[in-house]
Amino acid sequence: MPIALEPSLPGEHDVIFVVESDEVIRSALHFILDDQNEIHSFASLDLASAKGQVVPADLVLLGIEFLRGDGERALAAIKRGLPGAKILIVANSEKDPLARASLKWGAHDVLGKPITFDSVRCKVDALLARDKISPTMLGLLPLSAAW
Numbered sequence: 001m002p003i004a005l006e007p008s009l010p011g012e013h014d015v016i017f018v019v020e021s022d023e024v025i026r027s028a029l030h031f032i033l034d035d036q037n038e039i040h041s042f043a044s045l046d047l048a049s050a051k052g053q054v055v056p057a058d059l060v061l062l063g064i065e066f067l068r069g070d071g072e073r074a075l076a077a078i079k080r081g082l083p084g085a086k087i088l089i090v091a092n093s094e095k096d097p098l099a100r101a102s103l104k105w106g107a108h109d110v111l112g113k114p115i116t117f118d119s120v121r122c123k124v125d126a127l128l129a130r131d132k133i134s135p136t137m138l139g140l141l142p143l144s145a146a147w
Contacts, residue, residue, distance in 0.1 A: 013038045014128050015055055017082070019048045020063035020090060025115065029061055029090070032120045045074070049081040057085040059127055061111070064091040067098055072105040079106055086127045090115075 016033055018041040020026035030041045040055065042048040045066055048057075060082060067074055067089070078087060087107045091099035094112035103110065111123050 014058040015040070016124070017042065017048050017052070017057045017060045017085070019043075019045060019060060019066065021065055022063065025063070025090065028115055029120060032115075032117050033124060037124075045078070049077075052082040052085075057082050059086045059088060059124060061088045061090055061124075062107075064089055064096065064099055064102075067102055071098060071102055075102060075105045075107060088123055088127060 013036065015038045018026055018029045018033075018039060020029065020041075021043055023043070026041050026043065030039050033039050038055075040048075040051055040057075042051070048060070060078060062078070075087065078085075086109075087102075089099050089102045089107045089110045090113075091110055092113050093099070094110045096110075096112075099107075099110040099112075108127055109123055111119065
């Protein structure tokens with residue numbers, strides 16, 4: 001059976017910054033998201049902020065370790081440096097008190113470990129408002145499935 005491939009044009013992909021000090025986690029997130037997005041990975045906030053002045057980010061996956069100390073100030077700086085970018089906190093658990101506090105400080109969601117393809121893609125798709133079902137497919141489904 002032939003597979004229909006759609007050409008991708010420059011600028012069609014969302015720009016995602018992965019800011020994580022742990023190289024293994026940073027690499028895993030980069031790998032999971034690389035096929036559908038333009039990914040830029042950083043080990044520090046300073047590098048991400050510098051790149052953000054050149055390439056605007058749509059989403060920032062931020063390791064929770066960057067919030068230790070003064071997390072509210074760190075998130076405010078990210079929002080100033082990367083205006084319009086959504087922020088997804090990568091934490092050991094979605095119930096981590098610091099991760100919960102980050103939501104009050106302006107983060108948009110929390111991704112808890114263990115990291116899986118499905119968990120990462122679901123959170124990213126939700127934050128970037130990607131539809132799982134195209135409008136044309138809705139016509140093929142029963143009306144109850146569209147609601």
